Amino acid sequence: MNKPVPGVVDGRPTPLRRADLPAGLWSTEMHIRFGHCDPAGIVYTPKFFDIFNVVIEKWYEGALGLDYYEFIGKRRIGLGYVNAHADFFSPCTMGDTLDVAVIVERIGNSSFALRLHAFRDGTEALRGHFTVVTTDLTIHKSMPVPPDLRAALAGYAKA
Amino acid sequence: MNKPVPGVVDGRPTPLRRADLPAGLWSTEMHIRFGHCDPAGIVYTPKFFDIFNVVIEKWYEGALGLDYYEFIGKRRIGLGYVNAHADFFSPCTMGDTLDVAVIVERIGNSSFALRLHAFRDGTEALRGHFTVVTTDLTIHKSMPVPPDLRAALAGYAKA
Amino acid sequence: MNKPVPGVVDGRPTPLRRADLPAGLWSTEMHIRFGHCDPAGIVYTPKFFDIFNVVIEKWYEGALGLDYYEFIGKRRIGLGYVNAHADFFSPCTMGDTLDVAVIVERIGNSSFALRLHAFRDGTEALRGHFTVVTTDLTIHKSMPVPPDLRAALAGYAKA
Amino acid sequence: MNKPVPGVVDGRPTPLRRADLPAGLWSTEMHIRFGHCDPAGIVYTPKFFDIFNVVIEKWYEGALGLDYYEFIGKRRIGLGYVNAHADFFSPCTMGDTLDVAVIVERIGNSSFALRLHAFRDGTEALRGHFTVVTTDLTIHKSMPVPPDLRAALAGYAKA
Numbered sequence: 048m049n050k051p052v053p054g055v056v057d058g059r060p061t062p063l064r065r066a067d068l069p070a071g072l073w074s075t076e077m078h079i080r081f082g083h084c085d086p087a088g089i090v091y092t093p094k095f096f097d098i099f100n101v102v103i104e105k106w107y108e109g110a111l112g113l114d115y116y117e118f119i120g121k122r123r124i125g126l127g128y129v130n131a132h133a134d135f136f137s138p139c140t141m142g143d144t145l146d147v148a149v150i151v152e153r154i155g156n157s158s159f160a161l162r163l164h165a166f167r168d169g170t171e172a173l174r175g176h177f178t179v180v181t182t183d184l185t186i187h188k189s190m191p192v193p194p195d196l197r198a199a200l201a202g203y204a205k206a
Numbered sequence: 207m208n209k210p211v212p213g214v215v216d217g218r219p220t221p222l223r224r225a226d227l228p229a230g231l232w233s234t235e236m237h238i239r240f241g242h243c244d245p246a247g248i249v250y251t252p253k254f255f256d257i258f259n260v261v262i263e264k265w266y267e268g269a270l271g272l273d274y275y276e277f278i279g280k281r282r283i284g285l286g287y288v289n290a291h292a293d294f295f296s297p298c299t300m301g302d303t304l305d306v307a308v309i310v311e312r313i314g315n316s317s318f319a320l321r322l323h324a325f326r327d328g329t330e331a332l333r334g335h336f337t338v339v340t341t342d343l344t345i346h347k348s349m350p351v352p353p354d355l356r357a358a359l360a361g362y363a364k365a
Numbered sequence: 366m367n368k369p370v371p372g373v374v375d376g377r378p379t380p381l382r383r384a385d386l387p388a389g390l391w392s393t394e395m396h397i398r399f400g401h402c403d404p405a406g407i408v409y410t411p412k413f414f415d416i417f418n419v420v421i422e423k424w425y426e427g428a429l430g431l432d433y434y435e436f437i438g439k440r441r442i443g444l445g446y447v448n449a450h451a452d453f454f455s456p457c458t459m460g461d462t463l464d465v466a467v468i469v470e471r472i473g474n475s476s477f478a479l480r481l482h483a484f485r486d487g488t489e490a491l492r493g494h495f496t497v498v499t500t501d502l503t504i505h506k507s508m509p510v511p512p513d514l515r516a517a518l519a520g521y522a523k524a
Numbered sequence: 525m526n527k528p529v530p531g532v533v534d535g536r537p538t539p540l541r542r543a544d545l546p547a548g549l550w551s552t553e554m555h556i557r558f559g560h561c562d563p564a565g566i567v568y569t570p571k572f573f574d575i576f577n578v579v580i581e582k583w584y585e586g587a588l589g590l591d592y593y594e595f596i597g598k599r600r601i602g603l604g605y606v607n608a609h610a611d612f613f614s615p616c617t618m619g620d621t622l623d624v625a626v627i628v629e630r631i632g633n634s635s636f637a638l639r640l641h642a643f644r645d646g647t648e649a650l651r652g653h654f655t656v657v658t659t660d661l662t663i664h665k666s667m668p669v670p671p672d673l674r675a676a677l678a679g680y681a682k683a
Binding site for chain 1: 219245246247248250251252253255256259278279284286287288289290291292293294297343346
């Protein structure tokens, strides 16, 4: 990443306000449920990665107009991660509603990078970074990003 | 982190061999189960963070001689994360056994950083990075690392 | 249960049609996600119990007008189960949408029984049975169903 | 089930002592982890079904001498459930160790029934019932229990 990332000050992630991102940016609501939370009363960290994955699934359909499940199922194209990262700014608990926006950071040959900003009441509670690699699921090797997905990503990144 | 991290070449994580880490380093076996895996036939990414958390729980008891559950429960001291990161080198599937080692990277005032290396058949399959922040669970504010935990972390890091 | 249960023939559960239940009965949509599914390509059984729990959480708010999270959190009243049961009529997979209805089967002194019917395209795919026991979470002992919850359950059961 | 089930009094499940089951019966230890538990401080119900599934996976290998993962993976034979049931006698929390025994209740043409008793400190904390149906995963239809599995089940049930 060479371009400045919003919400990073001196290399350290700092929470954004929703208004710091473009108003028309696609986002989706996620509800924090009882089963997401642990005996400390807050979301169990691995569950945030599950929540982010659901956001990404919804984003394929809602923002890219593509069917995540058809990629994995019928087309046998994997959309897994070579890395996954999250920064947690404030704890979330059951009953909270998050508004999660997705940004395409980079589109490579057989991979692309996504950044997810999760807001609660307008302030960023956590942020995720995922590098997706497209793979042929029959041989579990990376493959070029399929043309329809590449076009959709590029269109989304431009808008 | 100013000291070089094993398994990072030109800033890019690359898989280690188990022999690249000290022979006596604490590690624990984790088994990949059916329920860890997804329709792509490999471990669902969020489940790796759950696996890493179980490793950390076992490490508190097995390597530090401390009871993770007593911290959260009786002492009401949170051991949550301000960030969590994983690099995935090769896919894991049900039936695999991972040998996971824990390294203390840094001990701060109210936080410390852990690095987890997960090996399958002697080669690193994935790596985790977690920054733990100790919190007072009654007010959800950070607090200094408790003396017994600090001493155990320092002793482990030295060994 | 002395009254006949819809969808049980000779003691054996058989799938209902949505039209077999009252038209105005409260129900909610649940989406089957990638992370719900296993390497057999269908929902991992334990995830159905998670899905049912989310339905119940939504039902408290949407149908009873009560806040599930406030019971557990502020009021420290547990809404756990003494038993949980599910019958699976046909496999569900990622991308499926379920419409799940809740029926109050029985209201006792310190417990009540719920039945959940999950329909896909109008045909029941699975059914759940849960006996909820209200507990005092500070001492983990059962307690009478609180008056506001009892009234809401009775009102729902009547309608 | 026509034969009496241990731990059922007047049709109501009641907790057994470990000594009520045969001494030589196969069982395995399961540890309750932080991520199994919810904000009520006890195991989140769906997680018990995950724990039971892991027990069953270990039981295939440890008691039947068969590889659960090979059935699902290479042989494409599903071992899913047509029903799943659990009775909860006392709450479990992080740090608990369960000793879980498996009993084969019934072997049918294309299905079989398992009963799992989970003991904590010698007293049954919960019990599970699962009816497994063997399916051809390419067409998602039931199929006869494969001969090697049938023989192993019959041998285990006899012992």
